[in-house]
Amino acid sequence: MEKLYENPEPVPAASQLALLPFAAAMEGFLRNDSDIPGLRLTLHRTMSREGNGYLQQACAYLGGDEPEWRGKVGRLFPVTEGIIGAAYDKKRIYRTKEYASIDELLPDLQESMRLTGDDRNPEDVANSYLAIPFLGAHDHVVLILFAECKSFNFFADNDRVKHLAAMCQGFCRLFDWLQNQPVSNLRNFPLMKGQPIAESPTVYPLIQEPVDSIDPPRFRMVSSFNYEAAAA
Numbered sequence: 409m410e411k412l413y414e415n416p417e418p419v420p421a422a423s424q425l426a427l428l429p430f431a432a433a434m435e436g437f438l439r440n441d442s443d444i445p446g447l448r449l450t451l452h453r454t455m456s457r458e459g460n461g462y463l464q465q466a467c468a469y470l471g472g473d474e475p476e477w478r479g480k481v482g483r484l485f486p487v488t489e490g491i492i493g494a495a496y497d498k499k500r501i502y503r504t505k506e507y508a509s510i511d512e513l514l515p516d517l518q519e520s521m522r523l524t525g526d527d528r529n530p531e532d533v534a535n536s537y538l539a540i541p542f543l544g545a546h547d548h549v550v551l552i553l554f555a556e557c558k559s560f561n562f563f564a565d566n567d568r569v570k571h572l573a574a575m576c577q578g579f580c581r582l583f584d585w586l587q588n589q590p591v592s593n594l595r596n597f598p599l600m601k602g603q604p605i606a607e608s609p610t611v612y613p614l615i616q617e618p619v620d621s622i623d624p625p626r627f628r629m630v631s632s633f634n635y636e637a638a639a640a
Contacts, residue, residue: 416481416484417457417464417482417484418482419464419465419466419467419482420634420635420636420637422594422635422636422637423466423467423633423634423635423636424466424467424468424481426583426633427466427467427551428467428470430451430575430579431449431450431451432470434449434470434553434572435449437571437572437575438471438555438557444557444559445558446472446534446557446558446559447471447472447556448470448471448472448555448556449470449554449555449556450465450466450467450468450469450470450553450554451465451467451552451553451554452464452465452466452485452492452551452554453466453551453552453632453634454487454496454549454550454551454599455484455599455632455634456599456600456602457484457602458602459600459602459603460602460604460605461487461601461604461605462484462486462602462604463485463489463493463496464482464484465480465481465483465485467481468481486604486605486606486607487604488606488608488609489607489610490537490610490611491503491537491538491539491554491611492539492552492554493609493610493611494539494609494611494616494618495539495540495549495552495624496549496552497609498618499541499543499547500618500619500620500624501540501541501569501618501624502537502538502611502617502618502619503564503569503617503619504535504536504537504538504561504564504615504617505564505616505617507560510535510560513535513615516612516614516615517533517535517614517615518530519614520612520613520614520616521533521612523613524608524610524611524612525608525610534556534558535558535560536556536557536559536560537554537555537556537563537616538553538554538555538556538569538572539552539553539555540552540572540576540624541624542576542579542580542624542625542626542627543624543625543626543627544626544627544630544631545627545628545629545630548601548631550627550631550633551633553572553576566619566621566622569619570622573624573625576625579625580625580626580627580628580630583596583630584627584629584630587630593637594635594636594638595635595636596630596632596633596634596635597634597635597638598631598632598634599632599633
Protein backbone atom coordinates (compact mmCIF):
# COMPACT_ATOMS: atom_id res chain seq x y z
CA MET A 409 0.00 0.00 0.00
CA GLU A 410 1.30 3.45 -0.89
CA LYS A 411 2.18 5.52 2.15
CA LEU A 412 0.30 8.74 2.69
CA TYR A 413 3.38 10.94 2.44
CA GLU A 414 4.06 9.54 -1.05
CA ASN A 415 0.86 11.07 -2.39
CA PRO A 416 1.91 13.79 -4.82
CA GLU A 417 1.63 17.47 -4.03
CA PRO A 418 1.85 20.01 -6.88
CA VAL A 419 5.27 21.26 -7.99
CA PRO A 420 5.06 24.48 -10.04
CA ALA A 421 5.73 23.90 -13.73
CA ALA A 422 8.34 26.66 -13.73
CA SER A 423 10.26 24.88 -10.96
CA GLN A 424 10.19 21.61 -12.90
CA LEU A 425 11.35 23.33 -16.07
CA ALA A 426 14.20 24.97 -14.17
CA LEU A 427 15.43 21.55 -12.98
CA LEU A 428 14.82 19.28 -15.97
CA PRO A 429 17.44 20.68 -18.38
CA PHE A 430 20.05 20.51 -15.63
CA ALA A 431 19.10 16.93 -14.79
CA ALA A 432 19.19 16.03 -18.49
CA ALA A 433 22.70 17.48 -18.84
CA MET A 434 23.90 15.47 -15.85
CA GLU A 435 22.33 12.30 -17.23
CA GLY A 436 24.10 12.89 -20.55
CA PHE A 437 27.41 13.48 -18.78
CA LEU A 438 27.08 10.25 -16.81
CA ARG A 439 26.32 8.19 -19.88
CA ASN A 440 29.24 9.67 -21.82
CA ASP A 441 28.67 7.59 -24.97
CA SER A 442 28.11 4.35 -23.07
CA ASP A 443 25.02 2.72 -21.63
CA ILE A 444 24.88 2.67 -17.83
CA PRO A 445 22.44 -0.05 -16.73
CA GLY A 446 19.63 1.18 -14.53
CA LEU A 447 20.81 4.80 -14.51
CA ARG A 448 18.21 7.31 -13.42
CA LEU A 449 18.34 10.58 -11.54
CA THR A 450 16.07 13.28 -10.21
CA LEU A 451 16.08 16.20 -7.78
CA HIS A 452 14.16 16.66 -4.55
CA ARG A 453 13.42 19.90 -2.76
CA THR A 454 12.64 20.67 0.85
CA MET A 455 9.10 21.92 1.34
CA SER A 456 6.36 22.12 3.94
CA ARG A 457 2.71 21.14 4.06
CA GLU A 458 0.48 22.16 6.96
CA GLY A 459 3.54 23.11 8.99
CA ASN A 460 5.36 19.81 8.40
CA GLY A 461 8.64 19.56 6.51
CA TYR A 462 9.27 16.94 3.81
CA LEU A 463 11.52 16.06 0.93
CA GLN A 464 9.59 16.30 -2.33
CA GLN A 465 10.48 14.92 -5.74
CA ALA A 466 10.63 18.13 -7.76
CA CYS A 467 11.05 16.85 -11.32
CA ALA A 468 10.70 13.68 -13.38
CA TYR A 469 13.34 10.98 -13.45
CA LEU A 470 15.87 11.25 -16.25
CA GLY A 471 17.22 7.99 -17.61
CA GLY A 472 15.63 4.59 -17.54
CA ASP A 473 13.23 3.01 -19.98
CA GLU A 474 10.14 2.59 -17.82
CA PRO A 475 7.67 5.45 -18.47
CA GLU A 476 6.16 5.23 -14.98
CA TRP A 477 9.47 6.44 -13.56
CA ARG A 478 8.85 9.84 -15.08
CA GLY A 479 5.42 10.36 -13.52
CA LYS A 480 6.32 10.50 -9.82
CA VAL A 481 6.76 14.26 -9.52
CA GLY A 482 5.44 15.70 -6.27
CA ARG A 483 5.81 12.65 -4.02
CA LEU A 484 6.54 13.53 -0.40
CA PHE A 485 9.04 11.68 1.79
CA PRO A 486 10.09 12.02 5.42
CA VAL A 487 13.48 13.67 5.87
CA THR A 488 14.92 10.28 6.88
CA GLU A 489 14.19 8.61 3.53
CA GLY A 490 17.07 6.50 2.26
CA ILE A 491 20.28 8.06 1.04
CA ILE A 492 18.62 11.44 0.43
CA GLY A 493 17.62 11.48 4.10
CA ALA A 494 21.22 10.83 5.14
CA ALA A 495 22.44 13.66 2.88
CA TYR A 496 19.77 15.94 4.39
CA ASP A 497 20.71 15.04 7.96
CA LYS A 498 24.49 15.29 7.63
CA LYS A 499 24.59 18.00 4.93
CA ARG A 500 27.20 15.92 3.16
CA ILE A 501 27.38 14.11 -0.15
CA TYR A 502 26.48 10.44 0.33
CA ARG A 503 27.20 7.48 -1.92
CA THR A 504 27.65 3.73 -2.08
CA LYS A 505 31.19 3.05 -0.89
CA GLU A 506 33.85 1.25 -2.91
CA TYR A 507 34.02 -2.54 -2.84
CA ALA A 508 36.69 -4.87 -4.15
CA SER A 509 34.11 -7.04 -5.89
CA ILE A 510 30.39 -7.37 -6.45
CA ASP A 511 30.50 -10.57 -4.39
CA GLU A 512 31.57 -8.51 -1.37
CA LEU A 513 28.92 -5.85 -1.97
CA LEU A 514 25.90 -8.14 -2.28
CA PRO A 515 25.90 -9.61 1.27
CA ASP A 516 26.16 -6.09 2.75
CA LEU A 517 23.37 -4.89 0.45
CA GLN A 518 21.12 -7.77 1.49
CA GLU A 519 21.81 -7.22 5.18
CA SER A 520 21.21 -3.47 4.84
CA MET A 521 17.88 -4.19 3.17
CA ARG A 522 16.94 -6.50 6.02
CA LEU A 523 17.92 -3.92 8.65
CA THR A 524 15.84 -1.20 6.99
CA GLY A 525 12.81 -3.35 6.25
CA ASP A 526 13.27 -3.20 2.49
CA ASP A 527 11.53 -6.33 1.19
CA ARG A 528 12.36 -5.92 -2.50
CA ASN A 529 14.29 -8.53 -4.43
CA PRO A 530 17.99 -7.54 -4.17
CA GLU A 531 18.32 -8.26 -7.89
CA ASP A 532 15.91 -5.38 -8.55
CA VAL A 533 17.86 -2.90 -6.43
CA ALA A 534 20.61 -0.61 -7.70
CA ASN A 535 24.11 -1.27 -6.38
CA SER A 536 25.41 2.30 -6.82
CA TYR A 537 23.70 5.30 -5.24
CA LEU A 538 24.53 9.01 -4.91
CA ALA A 539 22.90 11.95 -3.10
CA ILE A 540 24.24 15.50 -3.35
CA PRO A 541 22.61 18.12 -1.09
CA PHE A 542 22.51 21.76 -2.21
CA LEU A 543 22.92 23.93 0.88
CA GLY A 544 21.15 27.26 1.12
CA ALA A 545 21.99 30.73 2.28
CA HIS A 546 21.25 29.77 5.91
CA ASP A 547 23.09 26.43 5.78
CA HIS A 548 19.99 24.29 5.39
CA VAL A 549 19.24 21.91 2.53
CA VAL A 550 17.38 23.40 -0.45
CA LEU A 551 17.68 20.61 -3.04
CA ILE A 552 19.08 17.08 -3.19
CA LEU A 553 20.27 15.37 -6.35
CA PHE A 554 19.52 11.63 -6.28
CA ALA A 555 21.10 9.17 -8.72
CA GLU A 556 21.28 5.39 -8.92
CA CYS A 557 22.44 2.70 -11.33
CA LYS A 558 23.43 -0.94 -11.49
CA SER A 559 27.00 -0.26 -12.58
CA PHE A 560 29.32 -1.58 -9.87
CA ASN A 561 31.37 1.10 -8.00
CA PHE A 562 30.00 3.80 -10.34
CA PHE A 563 29.75 6.54 -7.71
CA ALA A 564 32.79 5.33 -5.77
CA ASP A 565 34.83 7.16 -8.42
CA ASN A 566 35.94 10.39 -6.71
CA ASP A 567 36.63 12.21 -9.98
CA ARG A 568 33.11 11.47 -11.22
CA VAL A 569 31.56 12.77 -8.00
CA LYS A 570 33.79 15.88 -8.08
CA HIS A 571 32.63 16.66 -11.61
CA LEU A 572 28.99 16.27 -10.61
CA ALA A 573 29.47 18.48 -7.54
CA ALA A 574 31.12 21.12 -9.75
CA MET A 575 28.14 21.05 -12.12
CA CYS A 576 25.83 21.47 -9.12
CA GLN A 577 27.88 24.46 -7.93
CA GLY A 578 27.50 26.05 -11.36
CA PHE A 579 23.73 25.59 -11.02
CA CYS A 580 23.91 27.38 -7.66
CA ARG A 581 25.83 30.31 -9.15
CA LEU A 582 23.24 30.70 -11.90
CA PHE A 583 20.26 30.80 -9.55
CA ASP A 584 22.04 33.11 -7.12
CA TRP A 585 22.47 35.49 -10.05
CA LEU A 586 18.82 35.11 -10.99
CA GLN A 587 17.80 36.26 -7.52
CA ASN A 588 19.09 39.73 -8.45
CA GLN A 589 18.49 39.54 -12.22
CA PRO A 590 15.20 37.64 -12.45
CA VAL A 591 13.70 36.55 -15.73
CA SER A 592 10.58 38.54 -16.57
CA ASN A 593 7.42 37.14 -14.93
CA LEU A 594 9.37 34.44 -13.12
CA ARG A 595 9.91 34.59 -9.36
CA ASN A 596 11.24 32.30 -6.65
CA PHE A 597 8.50 32.54 -4.04
CA PRO A 598 9.83 31.66 -0.55
CA LEU A 599 8.72 28.40 1.04
CA MET A 600 7.99 28.33 4.75
CA LYS A 601 10.19 26.05 6.80
CA GLY A 602 8.18 23.23 8.38
CA GLN A 603 8.88 20.93 11.30
CA PRO A 604 10.77 18.03 9.68
CA ILE A 605 8.83 14.78 9.61
CA ALA A 606 11.23 11.99 10.56
CA GLU A 607 10.80 8.23 10.66
CA SER A 608 13.32 5.44 11.17
CA PRO A 609 16.27 6.14 8.82
CA THR A 610 16.30 3.88 5.77
CA VAL A 611 19.79 4.66 4.42
CA TYR A 612 21.54 1.32 3.82
CA PRO A 613 23.87 1.35 6.85
CA LEU A 614 26.52 -1.09 5.66
CA ILE A 615 27.11 0.18 2.15
CA GLN A 616 26.48 3.93 2.06
CA GLU A 617 28.92 6.55 3.35
CA PRO A 618 29.46 10.31 3.54
CA VAL A 619 32.03 11.83 1.18
CA ASP A 620 34.05 14.09 3.45
CA SER A 621 36.66 14.99 0.81
CA ILE A 622 34.18 16.78 -1.51
CA ASP A 623 32.17 19.77 -0.31
CA PRO A 624 28.49 19.93 -1.24
CA PRO A 625 27.34 22.75 -3.54
CA ARG A 626 26.07 25.88 -1.85
CA PHE A 627 23.77 28.75 -2.78
CA ARG A 628 24.72 32.19 -1.48
CA MET A 629 21.28 33.75 -1.82
CA VAL A 630 18.71 31.03 -2.52
CA SER A 631 17.02 29.59 0.57
CA SER A 632 14.21 27.59 -1.08
CA PHE A 633 13.34 26.46 -4.59
CA ASN A 634 9.82 27.45 -5.65
CA TYR A 635 9.85 29.17 -9.05
CA GLU A 636 6.47 30.17 -10.41
CA ALA A 637 5.15 32.41 -13.16
CA ALA A 638 4.26 35.81 -11.71
CA ALA A 639 2.07 38.65 -12.88
CA ALA A 640 3.92 41.35 -14.82
